[in-house]
Structures are given as structure tokens and as C-alpha cells.
Amino acid sequence: MILTELHLHHFRNYQDLTVHFNPGVNVLIGHNAQGKTNMLEAIYVLSLTKSHRTSNDHELINWQEKSALISGTVEKSIGKIPLELQFSSKGKKAKVNHLEQARLSQYVGQLNAILFAPEDLSLVKGSPALRRHFMDREFSQMSSKYLYNAGQYRTLLRQKNKYLKQLKYRQQTDRVLLGVLSDQLAAFGAEVIIARQHFLKHLEGWAADLHQEISLNKESLRLEYVNQLKVSDDTTVEEAYQALFKLYQDNEQREIEQGTTIYGPHRDDIRFLVNDKNVQAFGSQGQQRTTALSVKLAEIDLMKEQTGEYPLLLLDDVLSELDTIRQTHLLTAIQNKVQTFLTTTSLSDVARQLINEPTIFEIEHGTLNKEEVK
Numbered sequence: 001m002i003l004t005e006l007h008l009h010h011f012r013n014y015q016d017l018t019v020h021f022n023p024g025v026n027v028l029i030g031h032n033a034q035g036k037t038n039m040l041e042a043i044y045v046l047s048l049t050k051s052h053r054t055s056n057d058h059e060l061i062n063w064q065e066k067s068a069l070i071s072g073t074v075e076k077s078i079g080k081i082p083l084e085l086q087f088s089s090k091g092k093k094a095k096v097n098h099l100e101q102a103r104l105s106q107y108v109g110q111l112n113a114i115l116f117a118p119e120d121l122s123l124v125k126g127s128p129a130l131r132r133h134f135m136d137r138e139f140s141q142m143s144s145k146y147l148y149n150a151g152q153y154r155t156l157l158r159q160k161n162k163y164l165k166q167l168k169y170r171q172q173t174d175r176v177l178l179g180v181l182s183d184q185l186a187a188f189g190a191e192v193i194i195a196r197q198h199f200l201k202h203l204e205g206w207a208a209d210l211h212q213e214i215s216l217n218k219e220s221l222r223l224e225y226v227n228q229l230k231v232s233d234d235t236t237v238e239e240a241y242q243a244l245f246k247l248y249q250d251n252e253q254r255e256i257e258q259g260t261t262i263y264g265p266h267r268d269d270i271r272f273l274v275n276d277k278n279v280q281a282f283g284s285q286g287q288q289r290t291t292a293l294s295v296k297l298a299e300i301d302l303m304k305e306q307t308g309e310y311p312l313l314l315l316d317d318v319l320s321e322l323d324t325i326r327q328t329h330l331l332t333a334i335q336n337k338v339q340t341f342l343t344t345t346s347l348s349d350v351a352r353q354l355i356n357e358p359t360i361f362e363i364e365h366g367t368l369n370k371e372e373v374k
């Protein structure tokens with residue numbers, strides 16, 4: 001898919017801007033604090049309805065204003081689709097084809113974007129929460145069912161945890177309601193677990209090939225889904241539900257004593273194995289970076305496989321974080337395949353040579369100038 005046009009109105013430091021993009025590589029270049037990341041963020045928000053930098057939508061609205069608008073046209077194999085998001089103190093409204101969507105979950109999936117920022121290089125060495133967030137964010141874009149199930153799971157988890165605390169401090173005594181909450185939680189949790197198993201298996205296939213290539217055939221990569229149920233590719237949702245519900249029943253007293261839910265996909269993780277060794281514990285920084293890069297690039301192919309369309313790729317200041325070999329791999333892997341937006345304060349010679357006919361936009365104080373490419 002291609003984002004042909006973007007319009008920003010009172011979004012962050014952009015007053016009123018309409019920009020037409022290159023279907024290939026778009027370079028957003030400028031000094032610090034001019035609005036490069038804000039532009040990538042706008043595309044990301046147009047894709048997922050929320051920002052990767054803040055959970056407070058109000059921050060997206062220009063400080064002098066009361067509302068903001070992001071709109072754009074996405075071109076897919078089925079045709080052109082106009083998308084629009086409005087933010088105000090009353091909340092946000094999402095429109096597809098000029099029609100307001102009753103639920104944001106109906107909107108997500110129209111425009112898919114993969115964001116790669118320097119912090120993604122710590123996907124491997126960062127906390128398990130980072131990897132769970134990664135799974136939820138990426139798999140939600142590929143499957144509205146996943147988005148729904150993960151959302152329901154989160155809501156029920158909050159309810160169950162609140163109830164467990166009330167039982168712990170004896171503000172409640174009725175365990176029947178706890179059983180009902182655990183039953184529902186196990187049902188949505190099982191859906192999330194089986195979907196993660198499925199998506200990670202496919203992601204592994206793509207990532208292993210890329211990793212081998214980037215490491216010049218020296219390393220093999222495997223991805224293991226770490227979960228308390230130890231599911232395999234053959235485990236059904238029903239089996240996972242039964243197993244998870246049993247864990248809740250068997251550990252009811254422990255969960256009450258701890259005032260929190262101990263089992264479920266909110267405790268999952270991903271283990272990355274390079275040449276069969278856990279790269280988080282034993283890998284060099286370079287191996288960890290190669291792993292993160294392979295996994296990010298693999299997402300592009302996974303998304304194409306699952307949705308039939310390539311996503312957009314948003315690269316926020318990552319080139320400067322990668323050495324020449326990894327830069328070369330990244331840039332050759334995306335050329336002529338995915339529409340790419342990359343921010344940088346200066347483009348290295350390597351990148352200039354590798355990028356095919358980019359459009360270069362110079363950003364200064366929330367305005368854009370197109371640079372003629374020499």
C-alpha cells in the first residue's frame with residue numbers, strides 16, 4: 001500500500017500542511033526539533049489511531065489550538081481510500097471513505113505501518129513488556145480478531161486484578177464472581193496465546209532467512225514463544241482455554257494472596273536464539289542488533305503474507321544507529337518493495353548511494369521544502 005497524500009491541521013508543530021509522497025523512499029531531513037518525528041508520528045497515528053510516543057492524545061494537538069486533524073489517501077490493490085482522524089477534547093473520530101466509524105477497531109487495518117526507531121534495537125535486550133507490546137502492536141494490525149481479543153483480555157485483566165485486591169483486603173468475599181472473571185479471562189487469553197504462537201511461527205520463518213543473510217551465513221536465528229501453557233503449533237484454542245482456566249482454579253488462593261493475576265498472556269515473552277544460544281543473555285551487542293533488524297524486516301513480509309499488502313515502513317533516525325553492513329541490508333531489503341519514510345539529520349554517503357530516486361523533504365519549523373535530488 002502507498003500513502004499518496006497527507007494533510008495535517010494543527011497537529012503538533014504543523015499548522016496546515018498538505019504533502020504528496022513518493023511511492024518509493026521519502027527522506028525527511030532537518031535539524032533537531034523541527035518536526036521530522038512529528039511527521040512520522042502523524043503517519044503512524046493515521047495507521048493505528050494512537051501515537052507510539054504518548055498515550056495522551058491531547059499532546060498531539062498544537063499547543064495554541066483545541067483540535068487537530070490528520071487525513072490522507074491510501075492506495076491499495078482495491079483502490080484509493082481516504083482516511084481521516086480528528087482529535088479534540090471530546091475524544092477522537094475516525095473516518096474511512098468519509099464515513100465515521102462507530103469503533104476505532106473498525107478503522108485499524110486500513111493503513112498498515114511498521115515503525116522502526118532506535119529503541120526497537122533494544123527489542124532483544126529490553127524488558128519482556130517491550131516484546132509483549134511489540135506482539136500486540138504488530139499482530140493487531142494484521143488481524144482485527146487479535147486486536148479485539150487482546151483488548152478484551154486487557155479490560156478483563158484490570159477487572160479481575162481489582163477484584164483480587166478487594167478479596168485480598170476483604171472488601172469482598174464472594175468467590176463466584178472471581179470464577180466468572182477467570183473463565184472469561186481464560187477464553188480471551190487462549191485466543192491471544194494461540195494467535196501469538198501462529199504469528200511468531202510465521203515471523204520466525206522470514207526472520208531466520210534475513211538473519212542468515214545479514215550475518216553472511218554465519219548465524220541461524222530461532223524465535224521461541226515463552227508462555228506458561230507451553231503451547232505447540234497443534235494446540236487448539238479450546239485446549240489452551242481449558243489449561244489456562246485450570247491454572248486459575250488451581251491457583252485461586254495464591255492469586256488472592258498476591259492480589260494479582262499470575263497466569264496468562266500478560267506474562268509471556270519471546271526468546272531469540274542465535275546458533276541455539278539465547279542472544280539476550282549471551283549475544284554480543286552486534287548480534288542483538290542484527291536480530292532486532294531481522295525481526296523488524298521480517299514483519300514487512302509477514303504483514304504482506306497476512307494482509308495481502310505491504311505496509312509502509314517508518315524509519316525514525318535508525319540509519320545513524322546502524323553500521324554500514326546493516327544500513328546496506330536495510331536499504332536493499334526495502335528498495336522497490338515498501339514505501340519508506342525515513343528521518344535523519346544528515347544522510348550518509350552510503351545511504352545516498354543506496355537509495356533509489358528518493359524524494360527529499362527538508363523540514364524546518366513545521367514546514368516542508370522539497371529538495372531537488374542531484
Ligand SMILES: Nc1ncnc2c1ncn2[C@@H]1O[C@H](COP(=O)(O)OP(=O)(O)OP(=O)(O)O)[C@@H](O)[C@H]1O
Pocket residue numbers: 011012013014030031032033034035036037038039059060061062063064343345
Ligand atoms: N503539541 C505541540 N504543539 C506545538 N509544537 C509541538 C507540540 N508537540 C511538540 N512540538 C514541537 O515539535 C518539535 C519537535 O519535533 P520532532 O520531535 O518532530 O523533532 P525532530 O525534527 O524529529 O528532531 P530530532 O532530530 O531532535 O528528533 C519541538 O520543537 C516541539 O516543541
